[in-house]
Amino acid sequence: MSATRSPLIGGPAATVLAASIARRYYLEGATKSAIADEFGLSRFKVARLLEQARASGLVRIELHYDGDIDLDLSTRLRDRYGLRRCLVSDSTATDDVALRAGLGRTAADLLSEIVTATDVVGLAWSRTLLSMRSALRSLAPCTVVQLTGALSRPGVDESSIELVRDVARIAGGAGYWFYAPMILSEPSSVRSLLAQSEVARAFERFGALTVAMLSIGAWDPTQSTVAAAIGEAEYAELARLGVCAEMGGIQLDVDGRPVRTPLSERNVGIDAERLRAVPEIIVTAYGRAKARAVRAAIRGGLVTSLVTHASLAEELLRIA
């Protein structure tokens, strides 16, 4: 009963006829009416033969793409989470450096693609964005703004602090950057830092941002760069308060709501409210373990476009 895949439709002559018509229609772009005239058939007959040709598998339409993006995962993830855009690298690398390099390249391509000269682009500090900078070849002459202080650790290249300056140079537009750590020891230090002209000039631009680019971290002491900066005790305390994810110095609970903590007072960077107001928020994340953190950020409305890799994407679909 079920004709699963029987290429021979009715007989050899019918098959040859169907193939000829399919060639004229699909490959040579002839209209059905023209084909009907050529073969002495009604255009309805032609339409039916074409339907049969597709149903029988004689005409095969497939999406073929051999870049480094998994189109299927990208689409499914985008639709499942209601994102505007989603780019899933099909990298199977397991080491963080290679993953960051892949995501950085994809993020760079995305930025080049969507940014115009009228955009104001904000960049948080993250090692993935440092990879992005390395892969960035050209960018419309937009304005580039630093969103957060830096989280340097011993062993990280000193020049990494130059992220915003370098991107602004590549773009050929104005850049607003400053030299400051992301986390200070005292709230008062933050206040005095914000009084500095360099920092203040950057912060003043936050309201004008049209694109923001950040990375997501899980609130997991073995994974986080932040944990190293604040110490395990405070880190664990925040986890008890429900912190699940971290993004540009903002702590989020499992539903993406920003968690106000003592740490918030010592953080140098954009706040959740002003970030959420940015029309296009591009977020990178890698590592299957960050799935819940990413889901939290999306729930909180802090992600419009996601750049990630296959295994994390699959985990996100699993827990969606």
Add this chain to the structure above:
Amino acid sequence: MSATRSPLIGGPAATVLAASIARRYYLEGATKSAIADEFGLSRFKVARLLEQARASGLVRIELHYDGDIDLDLSTRLRDRYGLRRCLVSDSTATDDVALRAGLGRTAADLLSEIVTATDVVGLAWSRTLLSMRSALRSLAPCTVVQLTGALSRPGVDESSIELVRDVARIAGGAGYWFYAPMILSEPSSVRSLLAQSEVARAFERFGALTVAMLSIGAWDPTQSTVAAAIGEAEYAELARLGVCAEMGGIQLDVDGRPVRTPLSERNVGIDAERLRAVPEIIVTAYGRAKARAVRAAIRGGLVTSLVTHASLAEELLRIA
């Protein structure tokens, strides 16, 4: 400058968008308008993206067929020679028995496909048609008529004479057959044979034929079954008169015109005029060497459908 095969159209985001749209359109059958609404685009934009997707190779449409018919050769040969139908078996067999078996199967499928109960089917004598009979599984209850006498040789199965009777049995329709050789030694013998009721009853049907099935032979003493029947001397004499092909006892020159010869008077079978009047003339031929003979028969209007194999088809295209 020349983007030969760059799947990445404008950037990763554009590629994902194009892929999503292509999937909705080509794979899920959504209309362009519906897609435009879903993605917040105009339907023109959708149309352009789909065009780009096809041009860039992201959407690939191919005709895939894994039967034993070469669809491409079939179509090209049909179009080049203006045939109604053409079936080219992709058999690469070199021995005649295997070639005949393949063509016989294809011819049987074709006959089953196109014959209805109202048809009157004429069958000439040929070893390919004997293979056809062996492969024939079912046939509408048509009338079957013998078109020619038989050309038996020592070593050929005696039961081969039963061709028309067997096909009529498979069809479950009326059959008009007779036992007679194709070539007699004297014209007078032909006249007395035609007076026989069995033979006369078959010949009376020739005007009602709707389908005729024959095979083509080259006029080449090393190839022809006829040569064995009439002797090399007369055979060579006819070659000097311009005979190039043979088909159901009819000799044709290089342009397919019937050549009247002394042999014509001694031949038992349908004549060229009445054969040409048959609306559907299915012809089988195998062996690259018969290309010119086949071309002659087509030129003479004595072929509406051709059943052959790849190497002969290629040769026919070469000399077309």
Add this chain to the structure above:
DNA sequence: GGTTATGCTGCTCAAATGAGCGGTCAACAT
């Protein structure tokens, strides 16, 4: 032998589609 299914064919009409046109915007050269 009549009568009901069944399938195939081509028609109508509304929806979908493609070609071409003018409008808008940005970049660039006067």
Add this chain to the structure above:
DNA sequence: ATGTTGACCGCTCATTTGAGCAGCATAACC
């Protein structure tokens, strides 16, 4: 500044296409 150019976008209108329907033939079944 200002005109020019080119690219992009969405509209209109003629054409193409698809869904459903009636006619007709054949097949199947009392």
